[in-house]
Amino acid sequence: MMFWLGMGLFVTVYAYTLGLKGFHDPGPGLMPFIVGLLLCLVSLYLLVTSLLKRDAVEETNKGEEKKVSLGAISLVVGSLIAYALLMERLGFLITTPLLLMALFRGSGARKWRSIVFTSILTSLIVYFAFTYLRVRLPAGILRF
Amino acid sequence: MDLFSGLLIGFNVALQPVNLFYCFAGCCIGTLIGVLPGIGPVGAMSILLSMTFGLPPATAIIMLAGIFYGAMYGGSTTSIMVNIPGEPSSVITCLDGYQMARQGRAGAALGISALGSFIGGTLSLIGLLFLVFPLAQAALQFGPPEFFALICGSMVFLVYLSKGAAGKAFIMILIGLILGTVGIDRISGVSRFDFGFPYLLDGIDFIPLAMGLFGISEVLMNLEETMERTIFESKLRNLLPNLEDWKRSIGPILRGTLIGFFGGILPGAGPVTATFLSYTIEKKLSKDPGRFGQGAIEGVAGPETANNAATGGSFVPVLALGIPPNVIMAFLMGALIIHGVSPGPLLISQHPQIFWGVMASMYVGNCMLLLLNLPLIGFWVKLLRIPYRILMPMILLFCIIGSYSVSNSVMDVIVMVIFGVVGYILRKFDYEAAPLLVAYILGPMLERAFRQSMVLSDGKFSIFMERRIAAVILLISALLLLHAGYSYYRKAKLKVGSKRPPQETGDHP
Numbered sequence: 320m321m322f323w324l325g326m327g328l329f330v331t332v333y334a335y336t337l338g339l340k341g342f343h344d345p346g347p348g349l350m351p352f353i354v355g356l357l358l359c360l361v362s363l364y365l366l367v368t369s370l371l372k373r374d375a376v377e378e379t380n381k382g383e384e385k386k387v388s389l390g391a392i393s394l395v396v397g398s399l400i401a402y403a404l405l406m407e408r409l410g411f412l413i414t415t416p417l418l419l420m421a422l423f424r425g426s427g428a429r430k431w432r433s434i435v436f437t438s439i440l441t442s443l444i445v446y447f448a449f450t451y452l453r454v455r456l457p458a459g460i461l462r463f
Numbered sequence: 464m465d466l467f468s469g470l471l472i473g474f475n476v477a478l479q480p481v482n483l484f485y486c487f488a489g490c491c492i493g494t495l496i497g498v499l500p501g502i503g504p505v506g507a508m509s510i511l512l513s514m515t516f517g518l519p520p521a522t523a524i525i526m527l528a529g530i531f532y533g534a535m536y537g538g539s540t541t542s543i544m545v546n547i548p549g550e551p552s553s554v555i556t557c558l559d560g561y562q563m564a565r566q567g568r569a570g571a572a573l574g575i576s577a578l579g580s581f582i583g584g585t586l587s588l589i590g591l592l593f594l595v596f597p598l599a600q601a602a603l604q605f606g607p608p609e610f611f612a613l614i615c616g617s618m619v620f621l622v623y624l625s626k627g628a629a630g631k632a633f634i635m636i637l638i639g640l641i642l643g644t645v646g647i648d649r650i651s652g653v654s655r656f657d658f659g660f661p662y663l664l665d666g667i668d669f670i671p672l673a674m675g676l677f678g679i680s681e682v683l684m685n686l687e688e689t690m691e692r693t694i695f696e697s698k699l700r701n702l703l704p705n706l707e708d709w710k711r712s713i714g715p716i717l718r719g720t721l722i723g724f725f726g727g728i729l730p731g732a733g734p735v736t737a738t739f740l741s742y743t744i745e746k747k748l749s750k751d752p753g754r755f756g757q758g759a760i761e762g763v764a765g766p767e768t769a770n771n772a773a774t775g776g777s778f779v780p781v782l783a784l785g786i787p788p789n790v791i792m793a794f795l796m797g798a799l800i801i802h803g804v805s806p807g808p809l810l811i812s813q814h815p816q817i818f819w820g821v822m823a824s825m826y827v828g829n830c831m832l833l834l835l836n837l838p839l840i841g842f843w844v845k846l847l848r849i850p851y852r853i854l855m856p857m858i859l860l861f862c863i864i865g866s867y868s869v870s871n872s873v874m875d876v877i878v879m880v881i882f883g884v885v886g887y888i889l890r891k892f893d894y895e896a897a898p899l900l901v902a903y904i905l906g907p908m909l910e911r912a913f914r915q916s917m918v919l920s921d922g923k924f925s926i927f928m929e930r931r932i933a934a935v936i937l938l939i940s941a942l943l944l945l946h947a948g949y950s951y952y953r954k955a956k957l958k959v960g961s962k963r964p965p966q967e968t969g970d971h972p
């Protein structure tokens with residue numbers, strides 16, 4: 320809730336700098352300004368009611384309950400970001416098998432040989448299927 | 464143009480081999496993702512959207528719509544056979560459907576849900592045809608104030624009917640509105656919320672946003688739970704329900720159609736709420752409510768009909784007004800806009816082949832699905848055996864390709880991943896992403912309508928009260944909002960510490 324309140328304040332102030340220009344000739348900041356104000360109001364309202372409820376403590380703890388899976392999630396997110404950064408430089412056919420290997424591994428597959436095999440095979444199939452459908456994928460180093 | 468010649472155009476479009484093929488493909492994919500838990504129709508549609516760029520708009524929408532109603536069919540299969548709802552709209556089917564399967568009546572349950580879906584889907588299409596025209600006619604007279612009121616109204620409805628806490632849905636809508644304003648303002652040319660990133664000048668793209676919030680974050684959620692799937696082994700006999708089943712089901716099917724259709728029209732209600740409503744009503748009407756939850760066929764027939772009828776209903780506001788009532792429709796609308804077609808009251812006259820083609824293809828698709836589902840149920844159930852750890856990397860890969868190929872930009876992929884994480888965190892804290900996406904689509908429309916009305920009235924708010932339609936809609940929305948806020952406050956004050964049963968939270972706050 321505090322996060323939303325902060326966000327609301329930020330949006331309001333930012334929108335104000337864009338220029339409101341009054342109601343008869345609305346400027347670019349007017350609607351974000353109103354939305355930001357509403358965001359502040361609603362989050363304040365939620366804050367008050369949750370204080371009344373006193374369940375707020377429980378609610379904020381919910382996110383931290385399961386820390387077990389954080390490793391798997393950060394692996395997936397990390398490999399996706401790395402993939403996105405490397406994709407255009409190295410090309411689809413090089414990065415995709417690597418990504419798939421990481422993901423298969425991360426999701427609990429054991430045998431390395433079958434992981435490598437399926438990763439390479441699916442990358443090839445996907446690449447040719449999509450280029451056939453005229454979806455452009457970065458060729459990178461390997462050019463066909 | 465009258466109904467008959469329109470339908471003629473429509474079937475002309477829908478029965479072209481290309482469109483038949485894509486309709487079939489859409490239905491197949493829809494059923495597939497309906498069967499597979501872990502990816503919903505929105506995720507699948509966003510993945511496939513990029514593949515439709517090369518197609519004519521009518522064909523693309525035909526396929527995307529096929530995914531939507533195909534998923535409604537497919538979702539019921541897993542609910543009945545494995546007690547795992549493939550989609551939120553078939554959660555309620557688990558209650559009685561799985562019990563029926565355990566009593567060896569899986570065939571009858573699957574059969575009645577497929578047939579009920581077929582009847583509901585077909586009837587709601589007829590309803591749609593009768594409702595769209597008067598509505599679109601009326602909408603042609605609407606000016607900016609009316610549209611502003613309509614959009615406000617549908618957002619309030621989203622809040623009012625949201626599954627969780629109304630306040631959280633409200634926040635999601637506001638965030639969606641803000642996300643919608645990112646980029647260069649179309650009216651004044653001023654860039655907003657770009658923080659110096661050139662990428663943000665064009666605004667946040669719809670596809671990476673939708674894929675992140677619905678595709679990636681769903682995968683991340685599923686990473687946590689290792690899904691146990693014990694598939695119920697039973698011989699599938701007697702797919703066709705017997706006479707006794709029919710007698711019990713015909714009432715629920717007809718009522719389910721009505722509930723689903725009107726539930727689909729209402730913003731925020733959508734298929735999910737319609738199924739809950741239908742189940743509750745059938746239980747209330749039943750002479751022997753104790754049978755519900757023990758394998759009553761009425762409890763399968765009603766909700767399954769309702770969720771399919773809702774698909775027809777939810778097309779009404781999109782096609783007539785250009786306002787999406789739920790997140791799937793918001794997505795279809797996004798697809799239309801990407802294909803250069805602006806939905807709204809003019810759609811029918813400007814693009815008759817799209818409108819009628821999609822309508823006709825939905826009839827065709829419903830027939831296809833019936834043929835696809837009844838004989839192939841065994842095959843779909845086998846698909847459930849694919850372990851999620853194989854599916855997960857594939858889903859992610861398709862998400863990446865989908866978001867990349869829209870504009871060949873790596874930034875889109877990164878934005879998608881970021882919103883995947885955002886969506887994951889939101890889900891963790893029980894926020895729904897659906898209102899956010901709908902508001903993101905509606906935001907620019909809302910702003911334009913608001914500014915135009917302000918210019919029209921020279922800055923006087925009274926314009927919203929002078930126009931009768933706008934005033935009525937705004938008044939109703941204000942009342943709903945007050946009621947939602949009040950009941951939320953009262954609940955908080957009463958300090959209902961114990962958890963409320965999930966199906967009662969949103970329907971009648």
